[in-house]
Every structure is written in C-alpha cells, then in structure tokens.
Amino acid sequence: MERTETKDPSPGPELTSLTAVTVRRGLVAGRLYLAMGTAIVLILSLVLVHAKSGVFAVTFPLEVPLFATLGSMGGLMLFASDRSKGVLEYSIAYGVRPGWLFGNILVASIVLASVVLAAALAVGMGAFLATGGQITTDLENTLLLYTVPMTYAAVVFSTVTGMIWSSLSTPRMGLNSPAGIAPLLAVAPTILVLVVAEASPKSDYYYITGGAAAAFVVAALAMILLSTRWMDPERYLSPM
Amino acid sequence: MRPGTPGLVCDHVSAGYRATPVLNGVSFSIGAPGVYVVLGPNGAGKTTLFRTLAGILAPTQGSVAIDGLPVRDQRTRDRIHFLSHLDGIPEGLRVDEAVGYYAAIERAHREDVDRVIGLLGLEELRHRFFSELSAGQKKRVSIARVFLRERDVYLLDEPTANLDPRVAAEIRELLLSLSRRRIVLYSSHNLFEAREIGSYVLALKAGQLSLFGRISDLRSATYSVGVRAARGEEHLPPERKRGEYYVFELNGPEDVAPLIQDLERRGVQVREVKEMGNPLEDLFT
Numbered sequence: 402m403e404r405t406e407t408k409d410p411s412p413g414p415e416l417t418s419l420t421a422v423t424v425r426r427g428l429v430a431g432r433l434y435l436a437m438g439t440a441i442v443l444i445l446s447l448v449l450v451h452a453k454s455g456v457f458a459v460t461f462p463l464e465v466p467l468f469a470t471l472g473s474m475g476g477l478m479l480f481a482s483d484r485s486k487g488v489l490e491y492s493i494a495y496g497v498r499p500g501w502l503f504g505n506i507l508v509a510s511i512v513l514a515s516v517v518l519a520a521a522l523a524v525g526m527g528a529f530l531a532t533g534g535q536i537t538t539d540l541e542n543t544l545l546l547y548t549v550p551m552t553y554a555a556v557v558f559s560t561v562t563g564m565i566w567s568s569l570s571t572p573r574m575g576l577n578s579p580a581g582i583a584p585l586l587a588v589a590p591t592i593l594v595l596v597v598a599e600a601s602p603k604s605d606y607y608y609i610t611g612g613a614a615a616a617f618v619v620a621a622l623a624m625i626l627l628s629t630r631w632m633d634p635e636r637y638l639s640p641m
Numbered sequence: 642m643r644p645g646t647p648g649l650v651c652d653h654v655s656a657g658y659r660a661t662p663v664l665n666g667v668s669f670s671i672g673a674p675g676v677y678v679v680l681g682p683n684g685a686g687k688t689t690l691f692r693t694l695a696g697i698l699a700p701t702q703g704s705v706a707i708d709g710l711p712v713r714d715q716r717t718r719d720r721i722h723f724l725s726h727l728d729g730i731p732e733g734l735r736v737d738e739a740v741g742y743y744a745a746i747e748r749a750h751r752e753d754v755d756r757v758i759g760l761l762g763l764e765e766l767r768h769r770f771f772s773e774l775s776a777g778q779k780k781r782v783s784i785a786r787v788f789l790r791e792r793d794v795y796l797l798d799e800p801t802a803n804l805d806p807r808v809a810a811e812i813r814e815l816l817l818s819l820s821r822r823r824i825v826l827y828s829s830h831n832l833f834e835a836r837e838i839g840s841y842v843l844a845l846k847a848g849q850l851s852l853f854g855r856i857s858d859l860r861s862a863t864y865s866v867g868v869r870a871a872r873g874e875e876h877l878p879p880e881r882k883r884g885e886y887y888v889f890e891l892n893g894p895e896d897v898a899p900l901i902q903d904l905e906r907r908g909v910q911v912r913e914v915k916e917m918g919n920p921l922e923d924l925f926t
Contacts, residue, residue, distance in 0.1 A: 418745070419745050422731075422738070482732045487729035488729050488731050492746060494695045635698055
C-alpha cells in the first residue's frame with residue numbers, strides 16, 4: 402500500500418487548538434446524552450444510598466461505567482457528523498492523519514465521560530457518606546480498580562468501535578446508527594469482565610478487572626492503528 | 642507525459658469507489674496558469690477526478706503528480722487547495738470559528754481569518770452559527786478557506802453553486818485574479834460561467850477525458866445557428882435545412898448580425914435565430 406505523508410495540525414498561537422474546539426463541539430452536540438447519562442447515574446446513586454445496607458457498595462461502582470459511556474456519545478456523534486458533512490474529507494485533503502482525527506474524537510469522548518464520572522463520584526459518594534456509609538477497602542478497591550479504569554476502557558472501546566463502524570457503513574438513523582450501537586458495545590466489556598471476575602477467586606478479582614480494562618484500551622488503540630493504516634481513505638468520504 | 646513533467650500531471654488515472662470504477666485512463670498535463678473548466682454531465686466523474694487530484698482517493702491505476710512529486714506526498718498536498726461540493730464546516734461552530742478551524746489546519750493566523758472574512762463580505766455574519774445561514778451564505782463561508790493561504794493549484798468543485806449572481810461574479814473575479822499565476826481547475830454546470838472565466842476546458846464523459854483544449858478554439862470551431870424564415874424561405878439553401886431550421890456554421894456569436902443582414906438582402910424575412918449545437922452544451926450530452 403502506498404505510504405502517505407501527513408501532518409498533525411498545530412495552529413498559530415492566537416487560534417484555538419482543534420482538540421479544544423472538538424471537545425467544546427462534543428459538549429454541545431452530545432449535551433442530551435451527557436444530561437441523560439449524568440441524570441440517570443445520579444438518580445440511581447441517590448436511590449441506592451437509600452436502599453438496604455450494602456446495596457450501594459456493591460451496585461454503585463458497577464453502574465457508573467455504563468452511564469459514563471452513555472454520556473460520552475457526543476464524541477461519536479461528532480465523528481459521524483464530520484464524515485457526512487465532508488469535514489474528514491477536507492482534513493485528509495489538507496494532509497491531516499486519520500489517526501489524529503480519531504484521537505481528537507477520543508479526547509472529546511473521554512472528557513465527556515469524565516464529566517459523568519466526576520459527577521457520579523462526587524454526588525454518589527457524597528450522599529453515601531452523608532447518610533452514614535463507610536468507605537471499606539473493598540469499595541475503595543472496586544472504585545479504583547474497576548469503576549475508574551473500566552469507565553475509560555468502555556468509553557475508548559465503544560468510541561473506537563463506533564468510529565470504525567461509522568466509517569465502514571452508510572449513515573443510519575436511530576438505534577442502528579453508530580451512536581445507537583455504541584452503548585451496547587460498551588456494555589459487553591463491562592459485563593464480560595464482571596462475569597469472569599465473579600467466577601474467579603477473590604484474590605484475582607482486581608487483577609482481572611484492572612487487566613481487562615487495560616486489555617480493552619490496548620485493543621481499541623490497536624484497532625485505531627490498524628484501521629488508519631489499512632482502511633481506504635475513501636471510507637472517510639461523505640456518502641452524500 | 643512523464644511523472645517528472647513540471648506542473649500538474651494526471652497520467653492514465655483510473656479511480657473509483659470500492660467495486661465501482663468511475664474514472665478510466667484519464668491523462669492530461671497542465672503547466673500554464675489559468676482557469677481550466679471541468680465540464681461533463683452528472684455522473685461523468687468530475688467529483689471523483691477532483692478527489693483523486695486532491696490525493697483523497699488513491700488511483701487504482703496511473704498516478705497524479707505536481708512537479709514530479711506524488712500528490713499524496715505532504716509537500717504536494719501543501720500546494721493544493723480543494724473545495725468540494727460539500728461545505729465541510731464542522732457542526733456547532735460560528736462563522737469566524739469555522740474559518741478559524743481551517744486556519745488552524747492550514748497553520749494560518751488570526752489576521753488571515755479576519756482578512757478572509759472581510760474579503761468574502763462575511764463581517765455581519767461572523768458571530769452567527771453556520772447552521773443558521775442560507776445556502777448561499779454557507780457557500781461563501783465554505784469558499785473562504787481557499788483564500789486563507791495562497792497555493793499553487795486550486796481544485797474547485799462547483800464553487801459558485803447556490804450563490805447569487807453578484808456574489809458569484811465577485812468570486813469569479815477573485816479566482817480570475819488568482820489564475821494569472823496559479824492553476825485553477827473549476828467544475829461548473831454553468832456554461833455562461835465557463836465561457837466567461839475559462840481559458841481551457843476539460844470535458845469528461847463516462848469517466849474518460851473526451852476533450853482538453855482552449856475554450857476559444859472550441860467556440861470558433863463549431864459555433865452554429867439555426868434560422869427560421871417568416872418569408873422568402875425559397876432563397877435559403879435547401880442543403881442547410883435540419884428540421885424546421887436552416888443551420889449556418891459561424892466563427893462565433895459576433896457573426897450572427899452580419900448573417901441576418903446578408904439573408905435579408907437576399908429577400909429572407911427572418912422570424913427566429915437560435916444557437917444550435919453550442920459546443921459547450923454538446924459536452925453535456
């Protein structure tokens with residue numbers, strides 16, 4: 402395959418960086434998903450705080466990655482929009498690397514997911530502590546070795562899969578669109594890891610969850626590398 | 642035509658989309674500055690040609706180069722401006738942010754953004770969201786990016802579509818002034834526009850280059866008019882009759898008035914004169 406020399410855009414100092422612009426656009430385009438993800442995780446947290454003893458500590462750390470992924474959909478929506486409007490086509494014509502475009506969207510998705518994660522941890526844990534809950538070692542470990550890494554792993558995995566899905570397909574509306582499919586893709590790793598971890602000895606639990614999160618991130622980055630290396634540039638063209 | 646030839650060289654290029662070939666063995670070489678109007682009916686391959694020349698689509702056969710360097714080399718990309726039929730403006734941006742977005746990609750500066758906004762008459766729109774603009778205003782914003790930095794080759798796919806006649810004329814003037822020192826490839830469905838600004842024409846038909854030449858040569862070679870007579874039809878040469886019209890081949894539109902005077906001297910009262918077989922129109926059939 403012909404090698405293509407490309408560049409990463411770096412604007413003059415007085416112009417806003419494209420990554421910052423993409424993040425801001427992600428916040429605007431994905432505000433509905435962001436509001437939904439944040440609202441659901443907060444409502445569930447408050448419900449769990451008032452449930453019977455022990456339910457919060459078991460359930461709260463598991464729900465956060467799912468709703469953080471839902472909140473991050475703005476990034477993927479930008480990618481689908483940029484492709485259909487010809488933004489990717491122009492960027493490639495000017496020599497921007499597809500990998501840089503993928504990375505930019507990924508940063509936007511991670512920022513969006515961080516908003517949900519931060520809100521969930523602040524409000525959920527705040528309410529838990531305010532109602533007399535105790536942070537046990539198990540809860541602390543679960544938050545640090547499952548909730549946080551799996552949130553980012555699920556977001557990275559679903560965003561990358563969604564971007565590749567979007568590049569390989571013609572635009573579809575509704576659930577069958579990349580933005581509709583992506584939350585389902587994010588559920589798969591989190592559920593799979595939970596099933597495997599629960600079936601394993603307690604001593605291996607966090608190795609499995611932490612290792613699996615790292616594996617999903619590596620898999621997503623490998624998908625970016627492979628797709629930007631081998632995918633035809635025409636896949637980034639608008640189908641319009 | 643060899644890859645080392647100076648200028649823009651398209652050498653036996655075939656290109657298309659996945660299993661659908663569109664261009665088939667297109668070859669031409671452009672060395673001199675000027676406006677090269679790309680004409681052809683819908684589906685002839687104009688957009689695919691522009692995408693291939695811009696290095697977005699890889700040819701399945703053949704090559705595209707500028708001054709001997711492949712078009713997909715970054716040094717060559719930096720010499721090309723590309724404008725597609727899509728506006729390419731990212732969602733959720735205001736006009737000045739949209740121009741700034743491409744300025745960032747172009748490594749241009751804030752003053753370039755301000756200059757281009759002034760040049761395209763976008764001052765009053767600069768703080769409005771792109772999505773709120775009319776089709777013509779959107780097109781103006783979309784065109785703005787090609788004036789951020791001067792480059793050697795401009796690939797412009799229908800740059801004046803959706804523009805009102807005054808703005809279209811202003812854009813044509815800007816491009817004409819650029820074309821004195823740059824190569825401008827310009828696709829259009831507007832034959833008036835092609836005649837007005839084009840120095841050369843590249844015609845595509847079914848993915849192949851059917852014509853490449855000076856527009857002036859094309860006009861003088863086959864310009865013809867049809868004449869219908871109200872009276873004195875017997876004085877018209879019968880061998881020129883095609884249907885209801887008597888067809889005369891002329892050097893150009895400037896010969897129409899003398900033809901009518903000549904016919905009237907011969908006793909023909911002319912009812913109608915119609916352009917027949919306009920060579921540019923023929924390129925669309």
